[in-house]
Amino acid sequence: PALVGRDLLIFVEVLLDRTTGDVFEAFAESVRRQPEVLECHMVAGGFDYLIKARVADMDAYRAFLGDVLVRMPGVRETRTYAVLEEVKSTTVLPL
Template identity: 35%
Template sequence: MVDLDKIDRQLLRLLQDDGRLSNAELSEKVHISQATCHRRVNRLFESGLIRSVHAQIAPKAVNLGTLVIVGVVLDRSTPQSFADFEQAITQLPMILDCQLVAGEFDYLLRVRVKDIEDFNDLHAKQLIALPAVRQIRTFFVMKEVIDSALLQF
């Protein structure tokens, strides 16, 4: 773990807010030299504190306007069934997020599709065919209050 000082925290906040800031702009905003700023930002990347910088694309603009939350229950709770499911789910580019959870479901997925018909096709052909899947519960999102995930298209 990297020991973060006030300047590191400022850099992280600024880059999180706008990943397009140039090194010159960053250094000016935190009142350090460009060389020092460059070294610090590189250290934040190398340490894993900054995983990536990306553009957040408007889903409707790329015909992916429907967000679906999917609860998945596996038919058995073994390390192998979890591993098989996790390996298979990573092959589906429309899956934004997949989390192993405690509670009613084994996994929660966030899925981005064109429309309900597109999801129905995904469900019938791919989701229910995933390894060890016993049950799938679907929740269509009516309104996105917070949206910060990357799109795969």
């Protein structure tokens, strides 16, 4: 990530204003178009989606939050967690 200028890893909880099929689909389609977003998962619990994204730095994240994320369809509230240290990161599954 550092070699391509994406040093900051963030996780964002997203709460939608309505949980209807059309809002889910509009939000998902919007997320798919964002190159900063590495993963997006619909989850059960206190919020609707969990986003994993990489940006250059906190200024870049602030711009992404204000210009992109909160303007996505249905977004009512977000909570952001900036990663201080990656303890483990893998895509290998045990067989």
